[in-house]
Amino acid sequence: MSEPDTEAGHAASDVPVCYRHPTRETYIRCARCDRPICPECMTSAAVGFQCPECVREGRTAQRPVRTVAGATVRQGPPVVTVSIVVACAAVWVLQITIPGLTSRFYLLGAAVAGGEWYRLVTAGFLHAGFLHIALNMWVLWVFGQPVEALLGRARFLTVYLVSLVAGTTASYVFNSPLTPSLGASGAIFGVVGAMIVLGKRLRMPLGWVVSFVVLNLAFTVFVSGIDWHAHLGGLAGGMALTAAMVYPPRQYRVVAWVAATVVLLAGLTGVAVSRTQVVQQTPEYAFYWSPAGQQLHQDNTRPFP
Numbered sequence: 001m002s003e004p005d006t007e008a009g010h011a012a013s014d015v016p017v018c019y020r021h022p023t024r025e026t027y028i029r030c031a032r033c034d035r036p037i038c039p040e041c042m043t044s045a046a047v048g049f050q051c052p053e054c055v056r057e058g059r060t061a062q063r064p065v066r067t068v069a070g071a072t073v074r075q076g077p078p079v080v081t082v083s084i085v086v087a088c089a090a091v092w093v094l095q096i097t098i099p100g101l102t103s104r105f106y107l108l109g110a111a112v113a114g115g116e117w118y119r120l121v122t123a124g125f126l127h128a129g130f131l132h133i134a135l136n137m138w139v140l141w142v143f144g145q146p147v148e149a150l151l152g153r154a155r156f157l158t159v160y161l162v163s164l165v166a167g168t169t170a171s172y173v174f175n176s177p178l179t180p181s182l183g184a185s186g187a188i189f190g191v192v193g194a195m196i197v198l199g200k201r202l203r204m205p206l207g208w209v210v211s212f213v214v215l216n217l218a219f220t221v222f223v224s225g226i227d228w229h230a231h232l233g234g235l236a237g238g239m240a241l242t243a244a245m246v247y248p249p250r251q252y253r254v255v256a257w258v259a260a261t262v263v264l265l266a267g268l269t270g271v272a273v274s275r276t277q278v279v280q281q282t283p284e285y286a287f288y289w290s291p292a293g294q295q296l297h298q299d300n301t302r303p304f305p
Contacts, residue, residue: 019051030054068201069245070253071152080153081144084160085137088184091125092133102126102182107168109177112272113279120172120272124164126182136184143191150198155245155257156191162264163190163238169268170233173275177285186230189213190238197242237264 018024018038026038030051042049050058066072095102107123108116127133148156167186175181192213199206213235220228244260245253279285 032058067150067152068198069151069155069257070250071155074153078145078148080157080160081140081148084144084184085140088125088127088133088137092127092130095126103180106180106182107171108180109172109175109275109279110285112172113177113276113285117272120165120168123168123171123182124184124187127184128182132183136188140184140188140191143188143195147191147194147198150202151194151242151245156194158257158261159190159194159238159241159245160187162241162261163187163193163234165265165268166190166237167230167234169272171227171230172272174229175227177279177282181227181230183227183230185227186234189216189231189234190241193235193238194242197239198246201246237268240264 015025016027016029016036018026018041019035020041021038024038024040026036028037028039028042028049029035030037030042030049031045032050032054035051037049037051041051043052043055045055105119105122106126107119112119127136144156144160147159151159164184164187167189168181170186171181192209195209196206196213198204199209217228217231220226220231241257241260241264244256248256
């Protein structure tokens, strides 16, 4: 009677069990460490299955794929591009529903000289009509997706915002202080400029991008009412910052990105301050930034256009 029981005991002890679940019998082993694993613990691999520990070790050891700018390659939708489109659309809805909002936040040199520096940013999210915003968002969608994928989200957002400020600063410097300006075109031209730099760096065909820039610049020069100064300013800002991201040696690209952003913003601030001094010293504009003019602004009756 005892001998059959002994044999049965040996047979039972020879059945492998999952190393994480000792009560579960299994004949499947990890392809890397050879430990028994149950169906709950197995992960399909190129050859066989792997246990959770080996899968975790493999992910840790695997180097992340980087873009040409040094950002981690991400799967999924272009989050930043979509967010900007949604933000501009939301602001457009506010523009058509809140009277006076557009004139309160568009770019006006006289108002900037009076201390309303925020207009150098807010003007880039306003639009003059449905066709204006529709065209701008379409161009942003076409160019924003590939540029965001190549630069990464944080770098793409930096290029967009710096280009926006570069465009509004150029408009502030070269336009009359009494000429209002608004639109995301400066920032979008910066994105197009980034595409040119990336294409050059990666040796991509750029004929269609250059043609787009040339045709749009020609259109803005010959058609009145379009602020081509902002377009050129944004284009230059986007190209300069993107070049700093992708051309330095790989180990210095993050430093170059941050340094170029700081230098460009500091330079744009200096230019804007200098322009402010000129506007404030011009008698014909003095009233608009004077305390009396600011009071009229507070009363929503100032004589700004």
